[in-house]
Amino acid sequence: MEIKNRYVQVYLFLWIMGMCMYAHPLKCQSVIPAPLKMERGTGSFPLSGGVRLYTGFAEEDAALLRNSLKALPVHWKQARKNGGRNIVSIEPAEGDPSLSSSESYTLSVSPERIKIRAASGAGAFYAVQTLLQLAQPLPEGGYAVPSVEIEDAPCFAYRGFMLDVSRHFFTKEFVKKQIDALAFYKINRLHLHLTDAAGWRIEIKKYPLLTERAAWRTEANWKKWWNGDRRYARFDDPGAYGGFYTQQDIREIVEYARRHHVTVIPEIEMPGHSEEVLAVYPQLSCAGKPYKNADFCVGNEETFTFLEDVLKEVMELFPSEYIHVGGDEAGKAAWRTCPKCSRRMEEEHLSHVDELQSYLIRRIEKFLHANGRKLLGWDEILEGGPAPRSTVMSWRGEKGGLEAVRAGHDAVMTPGAYCYFDSYQDAPYSQPEAIGGYLPLKKVYAYRPVPDGLPAGQAQRIRGVQANLWTEYIATPEHAEYMIYPRILALSEVAWSAPENRAWEDFHKRVPKAVAHLKSKGYHPFDPAGEVGSRPESGEAVDHLALGKKVTYHAPYSTAYPAQGESALTDGIRGDWTYGDGAWQGFISRHGLDVTVDLGKETEVRSISADFMQVAGAEVFLPEEVSVSISSDGSVFVPLHVQRDETDKEKAIGFRTVGWEGTAKGRYVRYTARPGKKYGGWVFTDEIVIK
Numbered sequence: 001m002e003i004k005n006r007y008v009q010v011y012l013f014l015w016i017m018g019m020c021m022y023a024h025p026l027k028c029q030s031v032i033p034a035p036l037k038m039e040r041g042t043g044s045f046p047l048s049g050g051v052r053l054y055t056g057f058a059e060e061d062a063a064l065l066r067n068s069l070k071a072l073p074v075h076w077k078q079a080r081k082n083g084g085r086n087i088v089s090i091e092p093a094e095g096d097p098s099l100s101s102s103e104s105y106t107l108s109v110s111p112e113r114i115k116i117r118a119a120s121g122a123g124a125f126y127a128v129q130t131l132l133q134l135a136q137p138l139p140e141g142g143y144a145v146p147s148v149e150i151e152d153a154p155c156f157a158y159r160g161f162m163l164d165v166s167r168h169f170f171t172k173e174f175v176k177k178q179i180d181a182l183a184f185y186k187i188n189r190l191h192l193h194l195t196d197a198a199g200w201r202i203e204i205k206k207y208p209l210l211t212e213r214a215a216w217r218t219e220a221n222w223k224k225w226w227n228g229d230r231r232y233a234r235f236d237d238p239g240a241y242g243g244f245y246t247q248q249d250i251r252e253i254v255e256y257a258r259r260h261h262v263t264v265i266p267e268i269e270m271p272g273h274s275e276e277v278l279a280v281y282p283q284l285s286c287a288g289k290p291y292k293n294a295d296f297c298v299g300n301e302e303t304f305t306f307l308e309d310v311l312k313e314v315m316e317l318f319p320s321e322y323i324h325v326g327g328d329e330a331g332k333a334a335w336r337t338c339p340k341c342s343r344r345m346e347e348e349h350l351s352h353v354d355e356l357q358s359y360l361i362r363r364i365e366k367f368l369h370a371n372g373r374k375l376l377g378w379d380e381i382l383e384g385g386p387a388p389r390s391t392v393m394s395w396r397g398e399k400g401g402l403e404a405v406r407a408g409h410d411a412v413m414t415p416g417a418y419c420y421f422d423s424y425q426d427a428p429y430s431q432p433e434a435i436g437g438y439l440p441l442k443k444v445y446a447y448r449p450v451p452d453g454l455p456a457g458q459a460q461r462i463r464g465v466q467a468n469l470w471t472e473y474i475a476t477p478e479h480a481e482y483m484i485y486p487r488i489l490a491l492s493e494v495a496w497s498a499p500e501n502r503a504w505e506d507f508h509k510r511v512p513k514a515v516a517h518l519k520s521k522g523y524h525p526f527d528p529a530g531e532v533g534s535r536p537e538s539g540e541a542v543d544h545l546a547l548g549k550k551v552t553y554h555a556p557y558s559t560a561y562p563a564q565g566e567s568a569l570t571d572g573i574r575g576d577w578t579y580g581d582g583a584w585q586g587f588i589s590r591h592g593l594d595v596t597v598d599l600g601k602e603t604e605v606r607s608i609s610a611d612f613m614q615v616a617g618a619e620v621f622l623p624e625e626v627s628v629s630i631s632s633d634g635s636v637f638v639p640l641h642v643q644r645d646e647t648d649k650e651k652a653i654g655f656r657t658v659g660w661e662g663t664a665k666g667r668y669v670r671y672t673a674r675p676g677k678k679y680g681g682w683v684f685t686d687e688i689v690i691k
């Protein structure tokens with residue numbers, strides 16, 4: 001009687017479930033990053049009550065998978081045997097030719113069972129992350145996974161995120177929290193920028209001053225500190241700002257990451273960006289005194305003793321294949337007059353001080369290689385010729401990465417225009433202060449790490465792609481998360497999903513759910529629902545009297561920011577929120593902008609204007625003096641407008657239209673916009689609009 005009743009109950013339950021599903025058919029929930037192949041079936045697998053879980057993986061991997069699955073409100077019953085109904089099985093499938101890489105997997109969901117096959121623990125882990133994204137709550141309570149057949153594999157093996165913990169320190173708890181989310185979206189490298197002028201962040205037993213002093217500064221606010229005296233403090237000085245990871249903290253982070261199939265790559269900066277080291281170990285600088293240099297003295301053997309000692313401890317802590325040695329933006333000035341550096345150049349037959357950089361990088365590469373590691377560095381490591389076996393991280397555009405792969409080296413792409421998450425992600429006026437730039441979600445998504453037409457042999461050497469969060473302007477965990485999410489989701493799809501499976505409109509529809517999920521887990525993402533978007537003027541070409549007319553430059557534009565060259569100011573194309581977008585033309589002399597537009601014939605004119613931009617951090621300022629005048633013969637000009645505005649250096653970002661309105665006649669229009677005498681800097685404009 002009892003049994004019969006239970007059958008009736010089960011039958012009724014299934015019938016009701018079936019009706020509910022009919023009434024609320026489960027959509028195949030959005031998965032980020034988009035899998036290689038995904039086909040929706042019919043029905044769904046209920047995740048209510050107890051579900052049997054079988055894992056054929058060895059205990060360590062099995063435990064990680066069980067741990068991931070705990071995110072679902074299911075009572076998992078460990079099954080010793082595979083088979084039967086109402087089971088989730090996770091099976092190793094090493095050597096299966098259909099699983100193309102070690103991170104690939106198949107996931108098959110039917111109303112009876114969920115079956116995962118993967119070539120490795122990492123593949124199985126990713127299958128489970130996909131499963132977690134597919135599971136969805138039912139209106140009547142409980143969860144279900146819609147029937148689906150997925151075959152998935154990553155496009156790139158290196159899918160990275162860099163966190164700058166020097167400019168502001170972030171706790172190990174924060175780092176672990178980010179690892180949770182990164183792994184959920186199949187990012188598998190966490191690059192920690194551990195050392196820089198703003199603070200040294202890793203305990204090195206042999207050099208205690210690095211964490212007693214170089215990890216602490218006198219001012220928490222990076223901008224104030226950088227624009228001020230840039231002094232360091234002792235850890236116990238009142239008001240000292242900073243922090244560091246103990247070696248035990250690092251072990252914890254590395255192990256936590258490993259259990260999420262994330263490799264942590266440490267970066268130790270050399271030879272530049274090392275003010276903090278040279279403040280506490282001044283004998284390693286050319287000056288021999290603190291607060292003088294940013295670059296290590298390459299002529300001094302002690303420099304190499306120090307760097308190798310540090311790297312030995314670093315290698316003990318980080319099992320990563322790569323050790324990142326920075327290499328970017330060395331100033332090199334002190335090397336020119338340093339007797340030790342001169343001696344080194346003589347001994348090593350170096351003809352130029354720049355070669356001291358490649359001397360150091362090559363020597364460190366040899367050391368890392370002898371210890372079974374590979375050198376990774378910013379694209380400056382190409383200068384003077386890349387060290388053998390080194391991998392280049394291309395940040396100043398893609399040029400360095402492409403040069404590296406042409407020369408037979410590996411590269412990781414992280415060009416500033418697409419991958420620098422410290423840029424504004426929306427209209428600057430709507431955002432907390434950032435370093436500048438404009439990198440909305442859509443632009444991250446548009447990135448393609450392998451340019452069209454690159455020969456296959458070179459394309460293969462592009463190991464992957466990475467987003468970087470520099471934290472000069474990012475002091476809190478909430479702000480950091482705001483800058484990371486959801487842009488890292490776009491990057492995850494750039495890195496994982498096949499180019500043919502990527503479509504912005506489709507991704508954009510999947511983002512709101514992911515943002516809601518992140519919020520529910522305690523993250524602080526930017527919400528694209530409230531996005532302001534591009535500068536309105538940049539949307540379509542502006543029509544005006546000067547369109548296509550000749551411009552004579554009385555002071556040249558900068559070749560670094562030419563936009564469309566001599567046609568830029570009359571091409572109708574307006575810039576977006578960043579001067580670096582190829583539509584803004586830049587001027588870097590005391591003359592600023594000084595041009596004459598030839599309208600071709602005597603013309604009646606009612607308004608003349610130009611827009612300017614300020615990004616104080618990049619020394620781009622609104623002009624201090626603007627003048628507009630008109631002429632019929634090109635030699636006698638009638639002034640129409642003069643405007644003076646004092647430079648407000650504290651204004652982080654700003655836009656201003658400056659011009660004249662009235663009635664005038666003439667053929668030639670002269671427009672000048674000068675920078676202030678006190679601060680100088682750049683003047684940027686995108687168009688001289690004449691109506």
Ligand code: ACM
Nearest residue numbers: 328329378395470
């Ligand atoms: C860098 O942004 N200096 C790598």
